[in-house]
Amino acid sequence: MKPAPFRYADPGSLDEALEVLAEEGAKVLAGGQSLLPLLSMRLAAPATLVDINRVPGLDSIEVTGDGVTVGALVRHNSLLHDDAAARSQPLLTRATANVAHPAVRNRGTTVGSIAHADPSGEMTAVLALTDGSVTVAGAAGSEVVGWRDLFVGPLETSIAGPAVVTSAFFPALPPRSGTAFQEVARRKGDYAVCGAGVVVTLDAGRRVASVRASYVSVGLTPEVHDLTEAVAGSPVEKADWAAAGALARTLVDPDTDIHASAHYRRLLVGVLTERTLAEAAAEAAARATRE
Amino acid sequence: MTTKLFGEPVRRREDQRLITGKGRYLDDIGPNALAAAFVRSPHAHARIVDIDVDAALEVEGLVAIYTYEDLTGPMAEPLPVLIPHPQMHAPRTGFPLANGEVNHVGEPIVMVVATDRYVAEDACDRILVTYEELPVVVGVDVARAATAAVHEEIPDNVAARHHQETGDVEPALAASPRTLSFTQYIERSACMPMEGKGVHARWDSDDRSLRVYTSTQASTSVRAAIAAKLDLSLDKVEVIAPDVGGGFGVKIVHPWPEELLVPMAAIALGQEVKWAEDRREHFIGSAHERQQRQEITVGYDDDGRITALDVHIWHDNGAYTPYGIIVPIVTATQLVGPYVIPVYRVVVESVFTNTVIVTPYRGAGRPQGCYAMERTMDRIADDLGLDRALVRERNLIQTDQFPYDHHLTFQDGRPVIYDSGDYPGLLDKLRTLVGWSEADRLRAEAATRGKLLGVGMAMYVEGTGPGPYEGGHVQVLGSGKVLVSTGLTSQGQGHETAFAQIVASELGVPIEDVEVTTGDTRRFGYAVGTFASRAAVMSGNAIALAARGVREKALRIAADVLEAAPEDLEIDEGLVQVKGVPGTSIPLRTVAVLSNPLRYAFDEAAKQATQFARAGSDDKPPVAEGDAPGLEHRDYYSPIRSTFASGAHAAIVEIDPATWEIDVVKYAVVHDCGNVVNPMIVEGQVHGGVAQGVGGALYERMAYDADGQLQNASFMDFLMPYASEVPDIDIDHQQTPSPLNPLGIKGAGEAGVIPGTAAIASAIEDAVGRRITSMPISPTELYDLVRNPTAERTAAAERRSENGVLA
Numbered sequence A: 001m002k003p004a005p006f007r008y009a010d011p012g013s014l015d016e017a018l019e020v021l022a023e024e025g026a027k028v029l030a031g032g033q034s035l036l037p038l039l040s041m042r043l044a045a046p047a048t049l050v051d052i053n054r055v056p057g058l059d060s061i062e063v064t065g066d067g068v069t070v071g072a073l074v075r076h077n078s079l080l081h082d083d084a085a086a087r088s089q090p091l092l093t094r095a096t097a098n099v100a101h102p103a104v105r106n107r108g109t110t111v112g113s114i115a116h117a118d119p120s121g122e123m124t125a126v127l128a129l130t131d132g133s134v135t136v137a138g139a140a141g142s143e144v145v146g147w148r149d150l151f152v153g154p155l156e157t158s159i160a161g162p163a164v165v166t167s168a169f170f171p172a173l174p175p176r177s178g179t180a181f182q183e184v185a186r187r188k189g190d191y192a193v194c195g196a197g198v199v200v201t202l203d204a205g206r207r208v209a210s211v212r213a214s215y216v217s218v219g220l221t222p223e224v225h226d227l228t229e230a231v232a233g234s235p236v237e238k239a240d241w242a243a244a245g246a247l248a249r250t251l252v253d254p255d256t257d258i259h260a261s262a263h264y265r266r267l268l269v270g271v272l273t274e275r276t277l278a279e280a281a282a283e284a285a286a287r288a289t290r291e
Numbered sequence B: 001m002t003t004k005l006f007g008e009p010v011r012r013r014e015d016q017r018l019i020t021g022k023g024r025y026l027d028d029i030g031p032n033a034l035a036a037a038f039v040r041s042p043h044a045h046a047r048i049v050d051i052d053v054d055a056a057l058e059v060e061g062l063v064a065i066y067t068y069e070d071l072t073g074p075m076a077e078p079l080p081v082l083i084p085h086p087q088m089h090a091p092r093t094g095f096p097l098a099n100g101e102v103n104h105v106g107e108p109i110v111m112v113v114a115t116d117r118y119v120a121e122d123a124c125d126r127i128l129v130t131y132e133e134l135p136v137v138v139g140v141d142v143a144r145a146a147t148a149a150v151h152e153e154i155p156d157n158v159a160a161r162h163h164q165e166t167g168d169v170e171p172a173l174a175a176s177p178r179t180l181s182f183t184q185y186i187e188r189s190a191c192m193p194m195e196g197k198g199v200h201a202r203w204d205s206d207d208r209s210l211r212v213y214t215s216t217q218a219s220t221s222v223r224a225a226i227a228a229k230l231d232l233s234l235d236k237v238e239v240i241a242p243d244v245g246g247g248f249g250v251k252i253v254h255p256w257p258e259e260l261l262v263p264m265a266a267i268a269l270g271q272e273v274k275w276a277e278d279r280r281e282h283f284i285g286s287a288h289e290r291q292q293r294q295e296i297t298v299g300y301d302d303d304g305r306i307t308a309l310d311v312h313i314w315h316d317n318g319a320y321t322p323y324g325i326i327v328p329i330v331t332a333t334q335l336v337g338p339y340v341i342p343v344y345r346v347v348v349e350s351v352f353t354n355t356v357i358v359t360p361y362r363g364a365g366r367p368q369g370c371y372a373m374e375r376t377m378d379r380i381a382d383d384l385g386l387d388r389a390l391v392r393e394r395n396l397i398q399t400d401q402f403p404y405d406h407h408l409t410f411q412d413g414r415p416v417i418y419d420s421g422d423y424p425g426l427l428d429k430l431r432t433l434v435g436w437s438e439a440d441r442l443r444a445e446a447a448t449r450g451k452l453l454g455v456g457m458a459m460y461v462e463g464t465g466p467g468p469y470e471g472g473h474v475q476v477l478g479s480g481k482v483l484v485s486t487g488l489t490s491q492g493q494g495h496e497t498a499f500a501q502i503v504a505s506e507l508g509v510p511i512e513d514v515e516v517t518t519g520d521t522r523r524f525g526y527a528v529g530t531f532a533s534r535a536a537v538m539s540g541n542a543i544a545l546a547a548r549g550v551r552e553k554a555l556r557i558a559a560d561v562l563e564a565a566p567e568d569l570e571i572d573e574g575l576v577q578v579k580g581v582p583g584t585s586i587p588l589r590t591v592a593v594l595s596n597p598l599r600y601a602f603d604e605a606a607k608q609a610t611q612f613a614r615a616g617s618d619d620k621p622p623v624a625e626g627d628a629p630g631l632e633h634r635d636y637y638s639p640i641r642s643t644f645a646s647g648a649h650a651a652i653v654e655i656d657p658a659t660w661e662i663d664v665v666k667y668a669v670v671h672d673c674g675n676v677v678n679p680m681i682v683e684g685q686v687h688g689g690v691a692q693g694v695g696g697a698l699y700e701r702m703a704y705d706a707d708g709q710l711q712n713a714s715f716m717d718f719l720m721p722y723a724s725e726v727p728d729i730d731i732d733h734q735q736t737p738s739p740l741n742p743l744g745i746k747g748a749g750e751a752g753v754i755p756g757t758a759a760i761a762s763a764i765e766d767a768v769g770r771r772i773t774s775m776p777i778s779p780t781e782l783y784d785l786v787r788n789p790t791a792e793r794t795a796a797a798e799r800r801s802e803n804g805v806l807a
């Protein structure tokens, strides 16, 4: 469990980083929490590791009326404790709290986990659920890539050629909306057997206008499921969240692995959907009252 | 006596060193040593057609490559079968490096030595081994079906058929008022010490001697194995176990191939060589335990008293049997637990599979035996509609029945005769500790929170401290320092503290003056090893006897100087004094100086001693016949048979009926290991054992696929419980001293793990009302069970639902 030989570079600027990344077999190193285990098990053997930790300007969390921009060097733990980010988009804190343990959260970056595109990661699901995007710096300049175009397969993104994801953008929670995030993991802090994040939006009459959910460890890439039809128009207090859970179960296509059968994951999708929706709806109702 | 520390919760003296990073583990030794790495089989069963090392030769930093072809003499022979047994008719062991065939994923084929581990692994990557794959056998059921053979010449895959019986079971069953039969399974787990195995070897070519450090539980035996296999004289080999980061059984196996190959390379290359096992290697290249299929038939009367028990077990021993059939024997003989079993027959068939070898893991067959017996008790109770505790109570051996002879033969070849115990006492304490009579109220309360609650219990008796012997050496230096050594090794159990407490108490010296060394063959050449909960019983008693020997000699010398009778003297705080005459005393350290007639005044101690020294008699030699210079004594403890510790555990679980997550909300332990040297250390052992018990019941398994690939060979997927998964543990103690040894102690090392699977299975069954027949169990499996319309409902659940209660 020792990595194959590699060259190490720690450029001091984004341009320099992109230059080194243009070399054959170069790969970005951020927090190393996913990449280094792969190297140690020789499941990955990049020729060059381009450590971006010295690149300036990538470590801030910016919150505007539109949402939250998380820089590439922001650690999970910083995001977890950022109150302004939590106010703009509460899912960020709620989901990040479920990412691994403090030691991993202290090193691992939120953007890195999105770039890693692991369908078992919480933040890929949150990017999808909030309809977020990433900014990718490449040789030809920067471009914004929406989550639908970003995730193409498990551990696979559409980013090609020398590129650094410089930030991820999570839109703010819309008015009269609430969110919740819950998961079931075998041990505390493990990757989820199944996780669910939801957003519930009410109309002016406090009736359910929109219900969307995204799941962790279900399917090959993050997906967003519209569950509105199960509860559309119901007064928030009376909505049948179990019906939404039942609908969700029909929409997902989970896999079996050594920790859980597909059947069991489907069960959890239903249960967690129902539970998170009840929680999110209560929050939406409270916010609607305040707003 | 103020130095009476036996029985006190003295803080572990080794902890400061170990938890501040000052421990010296295997990989801390020899930072400049060459590194070894291994090419291991990626196939579970294959013939090796060709090994092509050419591409590896180009790797810069490569030093040597070894394959089976390079092994000569005894190294080219199969590894030893450590513990042969007449009922093991077809033992098999591997070779240090595979000889033409591999029988499990992870079996070593090529050893590479290079300037460092990275380079060694680079070279391994370039070695091309060509295989011809053979049919794979995984799991007891497949092995039993014998459609394919692990070892061609053993077509039924059976290595051993272990059989014991205490009477004629068939007529006894036929005459029983009631009988029931069932089959159940228990899965594999593994020791998983934080530190894997590791070996460092240094050859002194001038002295022609070898020093080996190895992360082992048996350094004296590793020494003998190396000497034999490498054709060295025993006196030219020293083996030292440095700080060892956990063992739990896997490091009692010896010699591991690496323990022979690394010294072989060190000698051949004339350079230090080291191998530190990594986690993946540990998963696929060391040992596992616990998989069994158990078929049980029990006869009993209407009160739930057992009349006869017939057990047939298939035990998965993996690819080879270097450790013999110890685990099957332990299961067979410890299964009976604290109960009177009028007629008992047990057959354990030990079968080969194409998986990692199976050797003792903490508990060593006892958790399986306990699972068989305790689940039988639950079945009887369920059938009769009786309280599970009551059925157990009715079958317990009573306090006036000791010594109690089960008429079985234990792993050490000695009879299973329980020396002492109070099993009804354990059960009473357990019921109180866990609140057994409150179960229905708790269940109802949990139901209001939407949870299914269940309680379960399990009892065990554990043979501990088997022989043949262990030794101790105690020496008082002129500085007052007391050196203690025993050949048995330590893996973090707190021996430095417990053994020092024994010596401080026996000798009457401050514990600060006592220094303990374990597992170093330079200090003590004869030892058996640390396993089977034997360190405190065996080395503890040997060290006590050695300390008594030192005390006797010290009193004899002091008596002479103080002109008193030895029986009028006492030693306290390192001072030998006449009882009741303060001031008439001599420091023990001075006695130590006086014990040696050669007294060059190198230091103050020697100078001071001269004031006490009396002119010797001209007509006697300075060292009397039969005496020896120095204040030291060596002694051995060799028991006639094992001593039997006991205990009872109870678990309360809560299950979420929507997600089927299982939460152990309370865990109670009543524990009896005779006289306790250090209650804090015993509780620590219980805590660690319970953690492994919970792991084995709910989290851990070796997920082999049908091709013999281990699907979860990392800590990401092998779910060792975190602190967050281990419940708080309530402990109560009971002490029934052993009459068999001077200190009256019984072993405590393995106890905590034994009843976990049985107690938790019982609690889950109680909560969900479905028969649990396979452990461990995870939420996804529990969901499969409850949604399966043909899954058996317990009679208790039927009765409860008639009364309108959930589950």
Ligand SMILES: Cc1cc2nc3c(=O)[nH]c(=O)nc-3n(C[C@H](O)[C@H](O)[C@H](O)COP(=O)(O)OP(=O)(O)OC[C@H]3O[C@@H](n4cnc5c(N)ncnc54)[C@H](O)[C@@H]3O)c2cc1C
Pocket: A027, A028, A029, A030, A031, A032, A033, A034, A035, A036, A072, A098, A099, A100, A101, A104, A107, A108, A109, A110, A111, A112, A113, A114, A115, A116, A120, A121, A122, A123, A163, A164, A165, A166, A189, A190, A191, A192
């Ligand atoms: C024990 C353990 C438990 C974990 N549990 C969880 C969990 O429960 N949930 C979860 O979501 N994650 C979990 N993780 C993973 C963790 O969240 C990682 O931090 C995260 O997946 C990757 O972030 P990183 O900064 O460490 O990236 P790295 O490991 O440095 O990189 C990961 C990959 O992303 C690429 N990359 C990283 N940053 C960029 C960038 N800015 N631009 C382009 N490419 C980039 C790298 O090239 C690499 O391919 C766990 C990790 C460990 C070790």
